Amino acid sequence: MSMITTATFLSAALLLLVPGILSLATAKKDQIHLKIYNSISHGPNVTYTLDIAFRGILLGAMNNLQKDDRLRFSYTEDPNYGPFLVRVNGLAGNNTEHTYWQLLVKRGKTIIIPDVGIGCFIPKPGDTVILKFTKW
Template identity: 30%
Template sequence: MMGKPVTSHSVQSLIEASDNGGFSYGEKYSVDTASVAVLALTCVKRSIKAPDRMVLRLKILNALKCLIKNILQETTSDGLIGNLYSTGLAMQALSVTSTNYDCSRTIQTLLERAGSGSFENPMAASQITPSLENRNYLELNKLDCKDFEKTLDGSVLPLAPPTAPEGVITVHYRVEDGIHYSFNDSIEVTVPVGSSLLQVMEEAAKISPAKFRFTVEQSSWGPFVTSIQVLAGNTEERTYWQFLTGSNALDQGVGDYKPYDREYIVAKFSTY
């Protein structure tokens, strides 16, 4: 898109996915995936000019209506759409389709969470920033970086020395095979205040490698857990490691999420 050729097969796949629940994983609707689909289909729709392609345009319009309806249904009472980290993409999707929603409440919640450091992950920040600037990814080819460069004078602001958090916390950590029920192991781990979940997992693996060893791969969102003990996620079998606090799935990765004292964290081998 944006001047690049797009196959009709790709477009049709998105249309079929929107019509047949292709953006749901189990009982959960993937707002961020659906929002990216909205951006993609909107881009294709804008490029359709020829009269002989009006049937395709109509199919795209119907798919967009379905996707937007499903996205709006995931709005929470505080204005988030899906979760904190899908909201930025959802706002872009609603913007390019000129959809009315309580934008002011959504922005207020995002600003509050941004002030508390929820968007320290670069990928999370990159997805939310366009919406806060009333922009979207479809405008990337209109940006003039020369104007931005004029605002930079090359100076570097001094950084305040980092302050280390004081004290330690205890985290209850459990790994559970939720598919084959082959193991269910728990441990209490003590780590410094401000530690990430990844550090909790590393400490557990030091104490009991046989039960808590794990592997990760680096992604644009940071470390992604691929296996715990001998169980690895598999895209063909639609299995993965899900992380929960209580009964709620974490909306941050293991490298960003910072457990609180006495929190119960569960890593559960699951299907989607």
């Protein structure tokens, strides 16, 4: 390969590599919305917009909100299924009253009921995750 061909080849390779490297370095976190909704008292909803790590679990994003004092929540640890969300912003589910926080997701026009809890669910960018206080 002549000097000129080698130089051309290297510049072409750099042109291809640099944007990739830059996009890795500046990889932006994606965002979701988190809506807190009480279907029993029909009190005012609260909606948070939050960053989510690439393929991060919902609990991770919720923990970040809690660290920033924007959301308060607590959960118990189930030996089989992981974290069970008990309390959100001061309101707790209750076995006697048959109330609990249901996890729903609005993705586009569809409402999904995830078949896992907050410790396993991986939101997609643009999702609206709904924590709905309701009865079973």
